[in-house]
Amino acid sequence: MTLALLFPGQGSQSVGMGAALADAFPSARSVFAEVDEALGQNLSQLMREGPEDQLTLTENAQPALMSVSVAAMRVLRTEFDFDLAKATYAAGHSLGEYSALCAVGAISLADTARLLKLRGQAMQRAVPVGRGAMASLIGPKTDLALAEEAAKAGSEVGVCVVANDNNNGNVVISGDKAAVDRAIEKAKELGARAIPLNVSAPFHCPLMQPAADEMATALASATIVAPSVAVVANITARPETDPEVIRRLLVEQVTGRVRWRESMEWMAGEGGVTRFAEIGSGKVLTGMAKRIAPDAESTALNTPEELEAFATSF
The missing domain is CATH 3.30.70.250 (Malonyl-CoA ACP transacylase, ACP-binding)
Structure with a gap:
């Protein structure tokens, strides 16, 4: 069995996401607390209680989705002794690429939260509403x-x-x-x-160039190290481990195409992946995986019970 971990993108957010993990596990609560501190914002309360229109704002949805994914990964590793070495690849859809990089140790949690907050704000600033x-x-x-x-x-x-x-x-x-x-x-x-x-904005197109410029400045000073698991990048649809390549691709990703179908096809084909696990909120990527790679097993891990069942299946 070859495992790939998938991390969802914007659109998978919902009020109440992460609450069951926080209620059940100290390790999840520690992730949400660290993100709150990094942002100087009670994002965890917004995730738990809403209102939905505030959670859906790009600058909130992006770090919120990342925090749920990373909390789920921390629960797997801390509470259920899941060995990250069991995964061969990780991949995330758009902002989920940041979640993937954080989950496999390439970028710290606090830095990832701040980068995604800025990314959301920069994307919103790039194009006037309505254009x-x-x-x-x-x-x-x-x-x-x-x-x-x-x-x-x-x-x-x-x-x-x-x-x-x-x-x-x-x-x-x-x-x-x-x-x-x-x-x-x-x-x-x-x-x-x-x-x-x-x-709220036209993502992943040339109109986002002002946001890409902002992210280039922020990423230039961010600490990025080689991930412990190769991350299949949206821009190349291939696994990447070089920190400087990852830095460059994260900038290109703001204006570039999310090549998700090709990424999944590569993992299920040349990459030999037979099992996909979507880590975090929702089941959007699991549905896509079943359509793109029907011969592989695809599972969404949202609840404590799903995380435990997954960890004990190895």
Whole structure:
């Protein structure tokens, strides 16, 4: 068995996430307390009690999702003696790449929290509200080629690119609102369904360059060491362990495409992964894994019971 650990991205947040872990395990509470201290913010209370509209804000959702993922990993290791060496790869969707890097020791928890807080704020500052948009192209005819054709049509009136290649049947486009609207029309002509996303900014497109510049400055002074488990990067869809390469790719990731389908295909194929475990909040990546790599086992680990069952399965 070859194991890969997966870490969810924005959209998986929900009020109450992490509460069961905090109630059950001191190790989880210590993670949430450390994040609160690093940010100078009672993020753990916001996660537990809401309100949802505040938790959903990008600058809160990003460090919150990371903290739940890292808390779950700490519970696995501290409470259930899970050996991280059992994993061959780790990967995270967009902000989840930071969760993965923190979980495997490449970036400290406090630094990861601060970087993600800044990342969320910088992404929000990069584009005035209302100028940008994102849309999910879905349906059996939807694949990367269809999405790129739709984005090409959109780019005739503004910035429009493929932002997230999640899996066949689910590809996200991003850019100027007028351009995304044009791309939606084209996608429908090509046989896809198109759903505008309720997001505060057009992530993973060239309009995010001001945010990438901010992150380049912040990451230049951040301490990054070689991870204990290779992290499959969104930008390359390949495992990376060199700290300087990781630093550069985290900057490129702000404007670049999340190559999730390719990452999963590489892990399930050349990487030989037979078991995927999604660590943290929600089951979004588990659903994608089952579609991309149906022959592999895929499990979401959200609750104390799920974590215990997973740890004792080795």
